[in-house]
Amino acid sequence: MGYDAKFRVWRGDADGGDLQDYTVLANDGEVVLDIIHRLQATQTPDLAVRWNCKAGKCGSCSAEVNGRPKLLCMTRMSTFTEDEVITVTPMRTFPVIRDLVTDVSFNYAKAREIQSFTPPEGLKAGEYRMKQVDVARSQEFRKCIECFLCQDTCHVVRDHEENKQNFAGPRFLMRVAELDMHPLDVAERRDSAQSEHGLGLCNITKCCTDVCPEHIKITDNALIPMKERVVDRHYDPLVWLGNKLFRR
Template sequence: MSTSTGAAASATSYEARFRVWRGDADGGGLHDFRVEVNDGEVVLDIIHRIQATQAPDLAVRWNCKAGKCGSCSAEVNGRPRLMCMTRMTDFARDETLTVTPLRAFPVLRDLVTDVSFNYEKAREVPGFVPPPGVAAGEYRMDQVDVDRSQEFRKCIECYLCQNTCHVVRDHEENKTAFAGPRFLMRVAELDMHPLDAAAQAGLDRRRTAQEEHGLGYCNITKCCTDVCPEGIKITDNALIPLKERAADRKYDPLVWLGSKIRRRGAASGPGA
């Protein structure tokens, strides 16, 4: 009985070749490993096995191992991925897998990067502005509006979209002026939210998207959409519509005139 079990186990396991980046902010390089792979495993399983058997000081960030925390982001064969959602069966058994840290952010150690850039950008986006005169719990929205926003709420903040966006990835100097697709998506969500009262509070989200968050830097290559593990259509459903609304606000003479009339009416007040 034990012999047949062992034979079955060996039939579904094999030895894989891995190249894993090791180092810190001062530099590093790729290290070669040969490691056992079993049926049904993902890349994160193999990284953990390398830790357990060959490199106990290998640094890797992870948490849920269920594709919902976004912690184990890395680049596998040059493509930004969640290691816990990247199955070994996606690759040929004789293929050498290269695992490197996210390229757009500073390396702390091995596969762990400093993603604080994203937290800084998150703080720069003004939050939801509650509608005046409506208490929390009394908000009402049409289902179609709920559905539109819900897609963007699926974001797990893995920052793969931020990492693959060439505006951030290839041009360090852009980081001060560009929020990146994850946070422009947040601006787009709030701008289309039917209960967001930012305009009444004097906040023009379309203007800030263009002038403060760098919307114009995005040239809609859809690389952010391509790597999103939640399948969010970041480009088509958030960034392109936001660009269209921002362009209308700035260049459409009728929209411009209407906004001037609305602002003048609001300034005059009901007793004017």
């Protein structure tokens, strides 16, 4: 059985915009993206929204619903009351292109800054051998669909534009941590995590974990262990002494 849902949707572009109110039919079993599509079909054909799979696997329809970063296709209408006003806005951390579509090129730039998987010299593709325990350690991080909700909610970049140059954000620090855990990767990840990707700016509030639609424990399983390994490298007195002796 359907009802008239009250929506408040941000409309505008890079030059500015505002929230506009709409009343639109909502049916049982629908998600917020269904309502946005119905708005396009019946009232606002010029409403811009990015989407693709509608199955929570492509990460395209990222936005903010009632101020919380979410996938529109995974946010069920049944989680709201019928008299509730549902506010849909673009991700706040990234520049608006138009309506609910933002420019997320920042994330692709950060991805390019990370050195790719680097196997030992002379080891050819097809000769890689890993134990299952090593595969399991990083398998969780491979579930990332790059919706960039963790990047959007991270206050280090959300509230401090000046940090964007020196901070990769949780998604890409997780990638660095994943590669550092790989037993066949020989690149120096710990120094670069701190000096190039801004690991020290992360204060582990776990807001990135809270919004991850794949339920990846970004903070507990990637960022905190990476921080611990960096601390061991730079501040553990035994490691420091070993490095001094090794240099001699």
